[in-house]
Amino acid sequence: MSIQKILAIAGKPGLFELKIQTRTGFVAESLLDGKRITVSMRSNVSLLSEIAVYTYSEEVRLAEVFKAIATKENGGPTISHKEDDAKLKSYFREILPEFDEDRVYTSDIKKIFNWYNLLQPKGLVTVEALSKEETEAPAEESAK
Known part of the structure; x- marks a missing residue:
């Protein structure tokens, strides 16, 4: 998977x-x-795989955000999506400093952390798994 x-x-x-x-x-x-x-x-x-997060300069794929979280947490779970809004935004700023605060809502950040914590025990958001997918994705797109 x-x-x-x-x-x-x-x-x-x-x-x-x-x-x-x-x-x-x-x-x-x-x-x-x-x-x-x-x-x-x-x-x-x-x-x-088609979801991206707005930054001030570009859109960053969700897989890259998951990879940044996995790197910060050494592959472990991240903070709960039920934390207070200020703590969630502060943590998200650590992993994606240039995210567009006007277009990325707290509800989006909560979803990202919730999804990460759902996928992490299944081994889908490890740095290795996400790096492998990044190398496979461009090959699939060029084959279209």
């Missing part, structure tokens, strides 16, 4: 792994409880 197949589905808690595509949508498995759900094409779904 890689971050390339991890989904965030609007209205559903947690993250999901894309299992199979069907004629009317796809089947995804929850990373929280392992239950499978069917998701229609009308659902608002985001691949984590």
Whole structure:
């Protein structure tokens, strides 16, 4: 499993792994409880590999943010997404100093920390795993 197949589905808690595509949508498995759900094409779904964070100069891919957190925490879990807003922003500024504070909301930061802490025990946000994905992603894009 890689971050390339991890989904965030609007209205559903947690993250999901894309299992199979069907004629009317796809089947995804929850990373929280392992239950499978069917998701229609009308659902608002985001691949984590396609999400980026605004900075003052560019957009930084979520995988790079996860890699920065993993480096800071030596591959361990990060702070809870339930911490107070000031502490979350301060910590996020340590890992991504140039993030655009006008366009990156506290709710976005909370999601990032929550997602990281969901993926970390599964070994998906280690520095090695994310480095491997970064080298594979450009090859996939050039093949299109």
